[in-house]
Amino acid sequence: MKIKKGDTVKITSGNDKGKTGKVIRAFGNAGKIVVEGVNIRKKHVRPKRQGQKGEIVRIPAPFLVSRAMLLCPKCGKLIRPGMILHEDSVKVRICKKCSAEI
Numbered sequence: 001m002k003i004k005k006g007d008t009v010k011i012t013s014g015n016d017k018g019k020t021g022k023v024i025r026a027f028g029n030a031g032k033i034v035v036e037g038v039n040i041r042k043k044h045v046r047p048k049r050q051g052q053k054g055e056i057v058r059i060p061a062p063f064l065v066s067r068a069m070l071l072c073p074k075c076g077k078l079i080r081p082g083m084i085l086h087e088d089s090v091k092v093r094i095c096k097k098c099s100a101e102i
């Protein structure tokens, strides 16, 4: 997967279209990511003790990475990153617009 934890992405489809946020989790196998403030699900939490109130917590749920595009930290453009292989066979991710390693 070309998007990883710590990246900043922009949502390109669905209810959260147009939002930007930081990737807080990435599930490579499932092709899904969790982004701060995006795809919020409400979860009811039952009171743990008597006399305590139950509450609703809002947690961001995973969604398909194809619904987001990466924001290049160097040039600030929306990109689909490319991968190149260095001579020492280390894979690096690059921005196709400004050619920076990101």
Ligand SMILES: [Zn+2]
Pocket: 072, 073, 074, 075, 076, 077, 095, 096, 097, 098, 099, 100
């Ligand atoms: Zn760039």
